[in-house]
Structures are given as C-alpha cells and as structure tokens.
Amino acid sequence: xxxxxxxxxxxxxxxxxxxxxxxxxxxxxxxxxxxxxxxxxxxxxxxxxxxxxxxxxxxxxxxxxxxxxxxxxxxxxxxxxxxxxxxxxxxxxxxxxxxxxxxxxxxxxxxxxxxxxxxxxxxxxxxxxxxxxxxxxxxxxxxxxxxxxxxxxxxxxxxxxxxxxxxxxxxxxxxxxxxxxxxxxxxxxxxxxxxxxxxxxxxxxxxxxxxxxxxxxxxxxxxxxxxxxxxxxxxxxxxxxxxxxxxxxxxxxxxxxxx
Amino acid sequence: xxxxxxxxxxxxxxxxxxxxxxxxxxxxxxxxxxxxxxxxxxxxxxxxxxxxxxxxxxxxxxxxxxxxxxxxxxxxxxxxxxxxxxxxxxxxxxxxxxxxxxxxxxxxxxxxxxxxxxxxxxxxxxxxxxxxxxxxxxxxxxxxxxxxxxxxxxxxxxxxxxxxxxxxxxxxxxxxxxxxxxxxxxxxxxxxxxxxxxxxxxxxxxxxxxxxxxxxxxxxxxxxxxxxxxxxxxxxxxxxxxxxxxxxxxxxxxxxxxxxxxxxxxxxxxxxxxxxxxxxxxxxxxxxxxxxxxxxxxxx
Numbered sequence: 001x002x003x004x005x006x007x008x009x010x011x012x013x014x015x016x017x018x019x020x021x022x023x024x025x026x027x028x029x030x031x032x033x034x035x036x037x038x039x040x041x042x043x044x045x046x047x048x049x050x051x052x053x054x055x056x057x058x059x060x061x062x063x064x065x066x067x068x069x070x071x072x073x074x075x076x077x078x079x080x081x082x083x084x085x086x087x088x089x090x091x092x093x094x095x096x097x098x099x100x101x102x103x104x105x106x107x108x109x110x111x112x113x114x115x116x117x118x119x120x121x122x123x124x125x126x127x128x129x130x131x132x133x134x135x136x137x138x139x140x141x142x143x144x145x146x147x148x149x150x151x152x153x154x155x156x157x158x159x160x161x162x163x164x165x166x167x168x169x170x171x172x173x174x175x176x177x178x179x180x181x182x183x184x185x186x187x188x189x190x191x192x193x194x195x196x197x198x199x200x201x202x203x204x205x206x207x208x209x210x211x212x213x214x215x216x217x218x219x220x221x222x223x224x225x226x227x228x229x230x231x232x233x234x235x236x237x238x239x240x241x242x243x244x245x246x247x248x249x250x251x252x253x254x255x256x257x258x259x
Numbered sequence: 260x261x262x263x264x265x266x267x268x269x270x271x272x273x274x275x276x277x278x279x280x281x282x283x284x285x286x287x288x289x290x291x292x293x294x295x296x297x298x299x300x301x302x303x304x305x306x307x308x309x310x311x312x313x314x315x316x317x318x319x320x321x322x323x324x325x326x327x328x329x330x331x332x333x334x335x336x337x338x339x340x341x342x343x344x345x346x347x348x349x350x351x352x353x354x355x356x357x358x359x360x361x362x363x364x365x366x367x368x369x370x371x372x373x374x375x376x377x378x379x380x381x382x383x384x385x386x387x388x389x390x391x392x393x394x395x396x397x398x399x400x401x402x403x404x405x406x407x408x409x410x411x412x413x414x415x416x417x418x419x420x421x422x423x424x425x426x427x428x429x430x431x432x433x434x435x436x437x438x439x440x441x442x443x444x445x446x447x448x449x450x451x452x453x454x455x456x457x458x459x460x461x462x463x464x465x466x467x468x469x470x471x472x473x474x475x476x477x478x479x480x481x482x483x484x485x486x487x488x489x490x491x492x493x494x495x496x497x498x499x500x501x502x503x504x505x506x507x508x509x510x511x512x513x514x515x516x517x518x519x520x521x522x523x524x525x526x527x528x529x530x531x532x533x534x535x536x537x538x539x540x541x542x543x544x545x546x547x548x549x550x551x552x553x554x555x556x557x558x559x
Contacts, residue, residue, distance in 0.1 A: 009364025012356045013374075016436070020377055023392035023433065026402035030395035074293055081286035089287050096294045102540045103302055104494030106511045107533045110518050111301030114308070132297040191383070200386050200497035205518055215387045216501050219394070227395050230388040241379045 024234060031227035043224035053229065056214030063203075063210060064196040067134040068189045071142040072178075074135070076185070079146045080177055083155050097143040100136055105201045109133065113205055124206065133202045138192035145191070149184025150177075187244045194240040198233060306537070309530035322531035332513065332532060339493055339510045340539075342424065346431040347488035353432070354439025355481060361440075362447045375444065378437035385434045390501035393430045397421050422503045430502060431492050438491060439484055446480035446554060476554075483550030490543040494536070510536050 034042035047053050082090050100108070112133055117124040135142075158180065162172040178185070203210035211233065218226045312319045326332055361371045396403045397414075398421055407414055420426055450473060458468040496511035505512050510532065516522045517529040 006365045008356075009360035009366050012353075012360040012364075013366060013370060016353075016357045016374070016377075019433065019436070020381055022403065023389075023396045026396035027392045029402050074290055078287050078290035081283075085283040086287055089284070093287065093290065096291075096298065098544075099298060099302075101490070102544050103298075103537055104496070104511060104540060106494070106496040106514050106518075107305065107536055108298075108302070110514055110529075110533050111305040112297075113518060115301040115304045129297075132293070135293075136298050194383050198383070198386050198388060200501075201515075205515075212387045212497065215391070216497075219387070219391055219501060223400075226391050230391045230395075233388045234384060234392075237384050238380050241376065241383065245376055245379070 024231075027227050027230050027234075031224060031231055034224040043228040047225050047228045047232075050225070052209075052214055053218075053225075056209050056211045059209040060197050060203075060211035063131060063134055063208075064193040066131045067138055067196050068142075068192055070131055070135045071138055071192060072185060072189070075139070075143045075146050076178060076181075077173060079143060079150055080155065080173060083147075083150050084159060093143075097139050100140055105137060105199075108136070109201050109205045112202075127208060130202060130206050130208050133206070134192075134196050134199065137199065137202070138188075138195055141191045141195070142188040145184045145188030146181065149181030152184075153177075153180050183247050186247050190240040190244045194237050197236055197240075302537075305530055306534050309527065309534035311527065311530075313525065313527040319527075322525075322527040323535075325525065325528050326531045326535065329528070331508070332510075332528075335508045335510045335513045335532075336535065336539075338424070338508050342428055342431065342509070343489045343493040345428050346435045346492045347485045349428070350432050350435025350488055351439050351481065351485040354436035355443055357436065358440040358443050358447055362444060363450070374440065378440045381437040382434050382441060385495070386497035387501045389430060389433055390498050393421065393426075393433075393502065397426070397429075422506065424507070427499055427502060427507060430498060431495065434498075435488050435492060438488060442484045442487060443480060446477055450476065479550045479554035483547045483554065486543050486547045486550065490540050490547075493539060493543070 029039075031043050032039040032041065034040060034046065078093065082093055103111075112129060113124060115121065116129055123129050155177070158176050159172055162176050167176070198212055199210070200212035200216060202208075204213045204216070211229075215226060215229050215233070218229060309322055310318055310320070312321065357374065360366060361374045395401055397419075398404065399415055401421075404414060421429075454472050454476075455468060458472050463471070494511065496509075496515060499507055499509055499512055500515060503512075505516065513523075514529070514533055514536070517532065521529065523529055523532075
C-alpha cells in the first residue's frame with residue numbers, strides 16, 4: 001500500500017478541499033456580481049448601508065457576549081465546585097450538560113415557547129429567555145471546555161493556597177481559578193460565540209433581532225446581498241475557530257453547532 | 260451521601276450532638292436551578308403534554324396513535340431518517356477516508372493541521388449561510404451551474420434538483436463529513452504502527468491487515484461516530500428551512516410549522532411529534548456512547 005496508498009490519500013484530500021471551498025468560492029463570486037457585467041463590491045456596500053443588517057448583526061454580537069458572560073458565571077463555579085467538593089454530582093451535571101445534544105434546537109424552542117408564553121411564566125418576550133436559551137445551547141461546549149481546563153490544574157492545592165493566604169471564595173474563583181483556565185474558557189467562549197452568531201432557530205421563534213433570521217429574510221428578497229452577508233458570517237466563524245486554534249492547541253470539543 | 264454524622268453509640272454520658280449537615284451541595288444549586296427552569300422544565304412539559312388529552316388533560320396515548328395513523332407525519336419521520344442515514348453513512352465513509360489520508364496516508368504534516376482547522380470551521384458553518392452558499396453554487400443561476408452550462412452540460416436537464424432530497428443531502432454532507440473527521444481522528448491516532456508492522460512481518464496483505472486487524476478495532480468508533488452524525492442531521496432544521504423554504508417534509512420542518520401556528524389542528528399531535536424526535540435522538544446517543552465504550556478497549 002506504499003505508492004498506491006499515497007495517490008488515494010491525495011485523491012481524498014483534493015475531493016475534500018473541493019467540497020470545502022467550492023461553495024465558498026461560488027458565494028464569493030456571486031457576491032461580486034451585483035453590478036451587471038463587472039465584478040464589484042457593490043453588494044457589500046449596499047449591505048452596510050442597510051440598517052437592518054447592522055441591527056441584526058450587532059444584536060447577534062450582543063447576544064453572543066451575554067451568552068458567554070452568563071455561561072462563565074454559571075458553569076465555572078459549578079465545574080469548580082463539582083471537582084473540589086461534590087464529586088457525587090458529577091454524573092448528574094454531565095448528563096444535563098449533554099442534554100442539548102439529545103433535544104434538537106427546534107424541539108427545545110418549541111418547549112420554551114409553549115412553557116413560557118402562558119402563566120405562571122410569561123417571559124416569552126423577554127430577551128432574558130433568549131440569552132438563557134443560547135446559554136443552554138452552548139452548554140455542552142462551554143462546560144466541557146471549562147472542565148477540561150480544570151482537569152489540567154491542581155484545583156485542590158490552588159484553593160488551599162488561596163485560603164491559607166486569607167482569600168475568600170470570590171477571590172479564589174475569579175482571581176485564582178479563572179485566570180488559570182482562561183485558555184480553556186476562551187476556547188469555549190469563541191465556540192459559543194460562533195454558534196450564537198449563526199443561530200437561527202431561537203432568535204426566529206422568540207422573535208428577536210439577530211443575524212441569521214435577517215439573512216433568511218434577505219435570501220427571499222435579494223440575490224447578491226445575502227452572498228455578501230454569507231461571506232461575512234463565514235469570515236467570522238473562521239476567525240473564531242482560528243482564535244481557538246491559536247490559543248488552545250490540543251483542546252478538544254470544537255464540534256458542531258445548531259444546524 | 261454522608262452528610263449527617265450519627266451520634267456515637269455506647270457513650271451514654273455524651274452530650275447529644277446536633278447533626279452536622281454539610282451545605283456543600285448548595286454550591287451547585289444555581290446550575291441545577293438554571294437547568295431546571297430553562298431546560299428540564301420546558302422539555303418535560305413538552306413530554307408531559309404529548310401524553311395528555313388536549314381538552315381534558317387526562318393521560319392518554321391517543322396523540323401517538325394519531326401520529327401513527329397520519330401518513331404525512333409518518334412520511335416526515337421516514338424522510339428525516341432516510342436523509343440522516345444517507346448523510347451519516349456517506350459523510351462517515353468520506354470523512355473516514357479523509358481523516359485516514361491526512362493522518363496515516365503519508366501526506367505532509369501540515370495537511371493534517373489544516374484539515375483539522377477546516378473541519379472545525381466547516382462543522383460550525385451551518386444553517387442559513389450554508390444553505391445560501393449552495394444556492395450560490397448550484398441553483399439554476401448558480402456559479403457551478405453556469406460553468407457546467409458553459410461546458411455544454413446543464414445538470415437541470417439531467418434530473419438534478421437542489422431543493423429536493425438529494426440536493427439537501429449534498430448540503431448536509433458539508434457539515435457531516437467534517438464532524439466525522441474531528442471525532443474519528445483520535446481513533447485513527449490510536450491505531451498503533453506496530454500492528455501494521457506485525458501484520459506485514461507475518462506476511463499479511465493490505466486487505467488482510469484491514470480485514471482482520473484495523474477494521475475490527477476501528478469499527479465500533481466508526482459506527483458510533485456515524486450514529487452521532489445521524490443525530491446531527493436528524494435534528495437539523497435551519498439549513499433545510501432556508502434551502503427548501505419548508506417544502507421538504509422533514510420532522511423538524513413540521514415542528515417548525517406547528518410552532519408558528521397549530522397547522523396540524525391538534526396541539527397534542529404536535530407534542531407527540533416533538534417527543535418522538537427526542538426518543539429517536541436519545542436512542543442514537545445511547546448507541547453512540549455504548550459503542551464508544553467498546554472502542555476504548557483497544558484505543559487508549
């Protein structure tokens with residue numbers, strides 16, 4: 001299998017590269033066709049003049065940031081505490097963090113809408129619900145990254161060292177543990193960010209402004225601007241993944257978002 | 260949980276000790292509370308309602324009976340399962356060859372790192388933008404369609420359709436095979452070179468090496484990951500919605516329609532539809548974890 005094997009390796013690689021790049025190249029070429037007969041960046045400038053694009057995009061970035069903050073505030077103390085004091089909860093916590101894999105996003109939002117659009121919990125219109133929903137969707141990735149990070153440091157010793165120097169829990173968590181696992185947190189955060197930016201289902205059905213529902217609407221209306229928007233969103237996904245790779249070499253968990 | 264210290268026996272004179280309760284479990288309560296409110300309660304609410312009569316709220320299996328009697332909905336499950344089978348097996352095989360080529364195929368080292376990065380991006384590049392990328396590529400006015408037409412071949416004259424089953428399968432493959440590469444890579448890494456050398460020294464052919472050594476070891480991982488891929492496409496909604504405008508009959512599309520308004524005319528049926536989906540997904544995940552556990556025997 002020496003020589004023949006190598007030819008096949010190249011064959012599969014080239015096929016993979018074609019599959020990966022052809023749609024992107026096509027989208028890029030398409031985005032340049034807005035002016036008849038010549039290639040131009042007209043679609044991009046039209047897009048940036050569109051106030052609903054700016055609105056959807058900036059809201060998505062806002063949702064992304066809020067999701068990361070809520071995620072860190074909930075999952076870091078939990079993962080830390082499970083490791084340090086209550087390992088008997090590990091199975092239960094891990095089971096819950098993996099539930100979003102079992103419950104498809106569309107079913108999840110179905111449950112959210114039906115549950116929170118009637119008393120006693122009438123919060124379906126609140127942005128709080130959207131951020132909470134995104135936090136749930138990003139939970140498998142966020143929690144896993146944080147837990148992997150905690151595994152690589154000596155939680156027990158760091159905590160005891162902090163305590164013997166008179167640090168409180170807040171200081172220990174946010175000034176000792178958090179900085180020590182910042183690479184793991186960052187990789188989880190950027191992955192969550194990429195997921196939230198491209199996420200369609202939650203924003204659409206909870207009727208909040210966001211990038212993906214705007215893009216879906218734009219596809220119905222125009223031909224070239226959605227191509228430009230797709231390229232921008234792809235560049236953003238790429239940037240997030242690039243940053244994760246840069247920071248967290250060897251980290252696991254960069255797998256799949258909501259499709 | 261040894262939270263309570265029992266009073267020592269055989270020490271009658273001792274002062275009664277107040278039971279000492281550990282409050283450590285309180286630390287994980289914010290998490291459980293969050294999960295309860297925003298994940299467990301809404302989901303169990305859905306499950307509960309699928310077993311409830313819409314009007315009387317009494318327990319019933321009627322919703323599932325109606326589901327089984329509804330050919331349109333059965334067809335939706337069937338289409339969803341078919342597309343998931345096609346793209347998990349297809350994406351699984353392609354992804355495996357790709358990963359094996361990059362890791363053990365004798366290609367330059369940088370190919371492996373770039374493949375992993377590409378796959379990280381591609382498996383996260385899904386939903387609406389992905390659908391549009393394929394519209395730009397292969398719709399009747401798409402770029403590749405244009406190139407093919409310039410060569411005198413119009414795929415649309417030969418039965419090709421982007422907005423139907425096979426078109427959508429092609430689009431799904433874009434996030435399926437990269438996921439396969441990412442998940443299967445550690446298993447291929449675990450395949451020891453000594454095994455190949457030992458097999459060769461004993462005079463095994465390439466076919467025999469694969470048939471009797473590599474494949475039996477890798478098979479649980481490959482099948483397990485394919486099941487993961489199955490779930491990945493079974494739950495997909497946004498891509499299909501954007502590409503076909505909801506014209507393809509998938510379970511997720513039907514649930515999306517039901518969510519916008521009770522198009523089934525039977526709320527309970529909608530809940531049963533959603534619950535059935537979770538059931539299939541749970542079966543897939545259980546299959547994945549048990550196969551994964553099996554493969555850990557060899558690959559460590």
